[in-house]
Amino acid sequence: MIDEYLADLDRRLHGCGRFKADLLAEARDGLHDAADAYRAGGWPGEEAERRAVADFGPAAVVARGYQAELGMLSGVRTLWKLVIGVPAMQILWDYARILTFGDWTKLSTPTPGWYKVVAHASHGAVFVVPVVGVLALLGTRWLSRRLDGVRLSRLCGVLIAFAVGVNLASVGLLIGATGVVDVSRLFLSVPCVLLMLAWVALSVRLVVLARRSWGGYATIVA
Template identity: 65%
Template sequence: MTRSPIDGYLAELDRALVGRRGTKADLLAEARDGLRDAAEAYRAGGWNETEAQRRAIADFGQVREIAADYQAELSTHNGVRTLWLLVLGVPAMQASWQATRLLTYGSWDRLTTPNPSWYLFITQFTHAGIYAVPAVGLLALLCTRWLSRRFDGVRTASVCRVLGAIAVGLNLFSVLLLIGATGVVDAARLFLSGPCGLLMVSWVVLSFRLVVLARRSWGRCATIVA
């Protein structure tokens, strides 16, 4: 069965986009409805089915141009999800680890190894960084919302990606720096208890997962714009 011009156009657009399946399906459905409405208008004007669809496609725009706008929207959607994961997930992990440490290990006074002065500086820095991550993420969400009402999707997506990358990078750097410094001082502190060790591993996995999500947005948009 021969594919219609609109179906072929939508299939090409589908291949050009990367993002959540549901969000991408909504964008493709929006494009399909617009194309079919335009083709219907051309048919009413006397054009045959195939020519009406081709003219509707020409009016709609080339796949590369439309894909850039649609991918920006998909990237913004992905960026917002990543930022919410930062805003909610990082404090939740921090609070969960502290609560678990109190319940399964107890007070820091039980530690037998001394804390070097440099380690105290690093812990203060990394804790400040970890607590700053949700603030940066929330700021990025507010900026994205404000920009989306005033600028095009490509510019909004770019700002969202930059702010998201800053927050994700700060989180990963803080977590890895704290784990590395703790391992140097006393590796046993990384596993105060079984649940604490499990939560620590989960925190590292979450941090790298956030990097992957942020990287996907950057890589795909760069490919389309190039």
Template identity: 40%
Template structure:
């Protein structure tokens, strides 16, 4: 295994995040190292290919020092993806639930508590959707300048978890208290099984943001506190 192959393999082992963005980073590093090695060979013909690669790797910097910078970029990419999905999904959830409510409506008037929870849920979804849209803007405009992009990534992950749990809780309550079609807690949970894959995906995205920014075992690198470039969607 060449010096470049060994370096790239170690970097790949240390990094975690969106698969496509990680693969792009690895390719960029490999190409940069090869270009650097070619430059060494061009400037010093007496140097062999193996030594040129070793020098290129040495000049690039040790993996433990650079991996946190790349890890931060991957974490920001995950936050971008999460905020984008939530900003799109929440309005769709509101539209679908509204159509279901109108299609399955009854002549029975809902109680005050039921109406309060329904309105609060709608307002929460609107506020959450706007917040995730603002997060997208912040990730695009401020991540390069922020003192800690990691804090922004964690905020997106935490907001995602709170949003999903709130949606699940309100959904159970509204199902149990639906006018003329209320059910028990067990019935509401069983009836909500078809929505679990969607909720599971949203929960995964939030957890992923938090996991990519948590400290790792010694030698595995830690997320950088310095600004990192924000990837495209």
């Protein structure tokens, strides 16, 4: 009965495989300890497992709490990628441009005024994203003592979606605007191209992680 219960719990949970495996291992240990205690009290094996499962709670109810915890663990991991990864990409790209290309005055085409506005907005967004990430990390930690896991997971998912959306919009807008002004600016040097591709890959990865986090929340409230 314990194995059947754990299999049911496994089917109901969605999230990082490592985190889910840890939660299921914790549940397995608790169930076996409870069953062993019932056996020590004189109950036969099958009845001991049945009572241990009954004490643990319905799988649907337990999965709700576990899913909220999975969502938070995944959300925190995504937030750290936002806080560290996004500004790191901008800083590395700027240094690569300075070292391998030089000053912007070397550009062969004029820079329109509207493009400067887009560039400043995009660079500003790069530093807004980690600020939102830090506030989300601190806020969820503080609110963890005041909100239940489901509402906290939902709040974390909203903040992640906002920060990831801002980052994706800024990257897409900057690359698109640069292509309109002068496509060659996207290929200033090999290191700049590689870092641009890495930044795009990171942005896509963050979208995937945000979708997983939001999907986990949807599972909780379903």
